[in-house]
Amino acid sequence: MFTKVLVAEDYEIANQGIVKVLNDEVGIYNIHEAQYCDDAYLKFRKAHQDKEPFELLITDLSFKEDHKVQTRTSGIELIQDIRNIQPDINIIVYSQESRPDKINMLFQKLNINGFVCKGQHAIKDLVNCIQGVYKGDTVLPTEVTNENTDNIINLDDFDIMLLEELADGFTKKEIVQKLKKQKISPNSESTIDKRVSKLFDDFKAKNTTHLVAIVKDLGLL
Amino acid sequence: MFTKVLVAEDYEIANQGIVKVLNDEVGIYNIHEAQYCDDAYLKFRKAHQDKEPFELLITDLSFKEDHKVQTRTSGIELIQDIRNIQPDINIIVYSQESRPDKINMLFQKLNINGFVCKGQHAIKDLVNCIQGVYKGDTVLPTEVTNENTDNIINLDDFDIMLLEELADGFTKKEIVQKLKKQKISPNSESTIDKRVSKLFDDFKAKNTTHLVAIVKDLGLL
DNA sequence: ACTCCGATTACGGAAATCTGTAAGGACATC
DNA sequence: GATGTCCTTACAGATTTCCGTAATCGGAGT
Incomplete structure (x- = not known):
């Protein structure tokens, strides 16, 4: 089993919880x-x-900011930097994140070895994950493996741009003006309307506000 | 010091964290x-x-629902029921909640003895709180006593409800109808308008879509 | 009792959203 | 060349949003 482990988690008591689980359930004692x-x-x-x-590194993704100014503000940057100096390090992310797209991104782009969702029954998940990673497996959370990836909606860059502008509170007229200024086509109000209406259908949204909320929840923005 | 303590917290690892702090920092071992x-x-x-x-009871406020059907769904109900059978029990709430109004309500209506915010430096807070409560004090969190509510936006339950309904794509008219059906006041379209406009000011949002996006990013929804 | 203040409510109007229909262009297929 | 499809664009109307003004009500205060 792993002998030397680093736990990165900003909430002290959650940190202690992980340490206790590693002690009691996995038999790891050299924990920093x-x-x-x-x-x-x-x-x-x-x-x-x-x-x-x-x-092994067990890390959260989000770190609250306080008086200490940090050059790295998220677990993602931490993982990238650590992988740079020790490419073969085992990394398990322990996070509240539950959006499949985001979790898959971690495996694909950052090559993490395991992911555990913070939750009611996280002890068993964490223990399984550590044991799996020790054997050399890539351990996905049950929340993701169960996902039927049937209903994947393909968004092109234009759609993403539209959604971002709308989430930033710009009206369609303002978006049209921006597009015309940048000479990006299509740039008619009518087409923007149509595009957004199509997104309504895709995401089963009732209006723009609903659409942005859905897309934010999915982690696409 | 207290000898027999009950810890109610739905997330296993957070639970373990509290137990470890009680063991290591306070010297309490009879923990359920x-x-x-x-x-x-x-x-x-x-x-x-x-x-x-x-x-002593140390309890969270929110409990995730799963397959087990519960008659009580929140720590508030738990506290009320427990106070009914043992009025003199000491109660410390350990929660993510940071809204001063809500925290004050816990002290006034439920007569809790202490409150600790889940956060980066919760160990010291928790230890202080337990020791204070043991001495018979009422221990407020530093987040409330400090009263630096300058850039903290106070959202009450009504505001949150509004934001959730808007994020779910309901129009203001639909929200008004819901409120009237549930006999919740205020319930006029004009007041809803005013409330949302105030949220625009608070969050510097340009329109409803922008507002929901901001609030989603802040993790308030 | 009095005023002051904030919250609620009503109402109106300009702007924006949402949803149709319809027309034109690009492009592939037969 | 004819046809069909998809994308773009224009326009129009009903609905909703957003932001004023103004009246009303209840509580808190010297």
Whole structure:
């Protein structure tokens, strides 16, 4: 089993919870903790330089900001930086995130080894994940594997741009003006209307506000 | 110090974190855990009937629903029911809630003894709170006592409800109809307008869509 | 009792949204 | 070349949003 583990999680008590599970359920005792991304990175780099590297990183994704100014603000940046100095490190993300698209992105772009959803029954999930990753498996959360990926909606760049502009509170007329100024076509109000109406159908949204809320929830924005 | 404590928290690992802090930092070892409100209530009643009552309840407010059907769905109901059978029990709420109004309500209406915000530095807060409550004090969280409510926007339940309805794509007229059907006041279209306009000011939003996007990003919905 | 203040409510109007129909152009297929 | 389809654009009308003004009500206060 892994012997040296780094836990990066900003909430102290959640941090302690992970440590206790590693102690009691997995039998890992050499556990180092970090509450900030930068702190985690420094501990990691030092261990690597001292030739006593960590074998596993368990990290959250979101880190609350406070008085300490951080160069890294999210677990994603932390993972990228750590992978740069130790490509073969095992990484498990332990996060509230439950959106399949976002979780899949972590596996595809960051090559994480496992993902555990914060939740009611996270102990079993976390233990399974650690044991699976130790065996060399890639461990997806049950929440994602169960997902039937039938209803995937394909959004092109234009759709994404529209959604972003709408989420930023611009009216269709303002969007049209922007498009014309940038000489991007299509750029008629009528076409924008049609495009957005199509998105309504795709996402079963009743109006623009509903559409943006749905897309935000899906993590596409 | 307290010797027998009940911890009610639906997330297993957070639960473990509290237990570890009680063990390591406070020196309490007779700790019972519950992941559901009803479960907590039953453990509490049994201990009371067996003349081995708990001296302290540490509970979350929100409990996720799953396959187990619960008669109590929130920590508030749990507290009320427990106070009914053992009025002098000490109660500490450990919750994500950060709205001063809501926290004050807990002290005034439910007579809780302490409140700790889930957060980055919750260990010290929790330890202080337990020690204060043991001495007979009422321990408010620093977040409330500090009263630096400058850039904190106070949303009451009505505002949240409005935002949720808007994010679900309902028009103001539909919301008004719902409110009238449920006999919730205020329920005039004009007041809804005013309320939402105030939210526009608070969040510097240009329109409803923008508002919902901002609030979603802040994680308030 | 009095005023002051905030919340609620009513109403109106300009702007924006949403939903139709319809016409024109690009492009592939037969 | 004829045909059909898809995308773009124009326009029009009903609905909704957004933002004023103004009247009303209830509580809190010197």
